[in-house]
Amino acid sequence: MDIKAKRIGYYPSVLHSERGTEFVNSALDNYCREHVIRQQYSDEYTPQQNGLAERFNQIIIESLRTVLLDSGLRPTLWNEILSSCTLLLNQIPSHRSKNSPYELFKNTSILLSFFKPIGNPVAVLSNQRKSKLEPRGYLGKLIGLNAELKSYRIRLEDSRIINPKNMKFLDFNQEAYKLLTMENF
Template sequence: MTQLPFKNSFKTTNNLLENIHLDLCGPFQTPSIASAKDFLIIVDQLSGFMTTKFLKKKSDCFNHFRNFRLLAENTHETIIKRIITDGVGEFVNKSFKNHCVETGTNHTISPSYTPQHNPFLERGNQSILEKARCLLLQSKLPPKFWAEAVSTATFLCNLIPKHENHTTPYEMWHKTKPPIQKLKTFGCKAWIKIPTKINSDKFGPKAWDGIFLG
């Protein structure tokens, strides 16, 4: 009996949360300002909507996925039916196995370190990292802001139409138009209003200057 190529096993999907793809990216040489070294990318196959979670240690991966699941299932009033990961230890372990058994979730595992087996994650990772790199270069911010750049890049990826009717992943996931009027330039100058309660100097500044990070 000949086994079918892995990529054909999740060729189509009809509903949100039917297939959820997970992958880890990192470690990065420079920790983020919140001490993260890796990030978890979560992709809904139908909408293409991507979520990124930042990890101080890779063992945090399961808790981040579980929290994502609770929020997503409550929001969309349906359940995750299948998760697709590679075979690295962060996904193939007792916590994930027990969770899938308890929730009745199918877990499809592709060969480790072979992103070509999962085009959804391969494209997502590449798009996010390329945009994040450009954001850091354009803003001239140091590498420690990589997590903020990745978060902004993920948001931007979700605003790009990916469907035949030109619908964005953001719109399919949130059921509303994306708030493009709120977009600002990553790394631009920002002003943070000083609360009146702590600003007793009537001749002092009314705001702190800062950097817009998304």
């Protein structure tokens, strides 16, 4: 929270949360007291008191489900895909501001051209020296985005996950799917 406060220039005045152990503990109590942040808790088993947070959680889960179904990727990759879904959702300006949540916290935005369809087939150029007769790269699928590194998260056919810089997106069509069968991913 300190880093976020330095970026936007102030600490929040109120921290509203549920009564989970991650929010009700002496470390957070001391932190809030030190920075004059008032803590408010919702009643137990009343998610309607956290309406905005619960609605946003619902939007995130729906986005995750849609991307998983559309991409054909395995559900075990949900954490990688969830990260990309939240990054994309944080690019949408709120109704109260002309800026997106990402812009408000980072003072910069991400170009929309950076976002590609999750599950898109890619060809990755290998950085290792190979003999002239060996393949020069690998095939994989886009499973996520890394905004900090301005790179993509790629899952290769052998299940390794990498952040390559030398790669090319293949056409997102049936021909590419013939090359990249879903059993490999």
